[in-house]
Amino acid sequence: MFLRRVFFRWQFLAVVLLPLWLLVGWPLFGAGGWEVLGIFFGALTLGICLLVVSLLIYARKDVREARAVSWPDVGVLALWHALVIGLGFYAAASPWLSALVIVVAVGAFWFALWELYDAARRRVRVVMDLIDETARLGPVSGEAGQAGARPGSGQRAGSDPTVIVVQEKPTHT
DSSP: OHHHHHHHHHHHHHHHHHHHHHHHHHHHTTOOHHHHHHHHHHHHHHHHHHHHHHHHHHTSHHHHHHTSOOHHHHHHHHHHHHHHHHHHHOSTTHHHHHHHHHHHHHHHHHHHHHHHHHHHHHHHHHHHHHHHHHHHHOSOTTTTSGGGOOTTSSOOTTSOTTOOOOOOOOOOO
């Protein structure tokens, strides 16, 4: 659980720190001026992608409640962030490593989107099961059901709970 909580906090720090690492790492490890200018735009795009994936992960209720990402999220984020850190060290191998970072980034986006969809689908399924169970078993005693019906309320004990009888008050003239 500790590692999952660390990644929960790290994913938002990574939005700033990983692009900043690229901007610092490339000049330190031998990139030229034009390459640094190109990595500036790449780092900006990377920051936006990291933010979008982090927000998709944060949008899941179970992640917000536990304040921890899931284990598959840890794996995807660890791979993606490790590749970005490696990209800062190896400017010479950047074409292949950059392509790999882009492929993993697209995969991380779709994975986070699928996890959000799956979490929402599970929550809707729980609600629908609750609604089906309530419809099958009838209202719970004391809510609006016949067990708590008052005398003269229009419902008799043993009557059909799907039928509501409203009695009008006779007017005396």
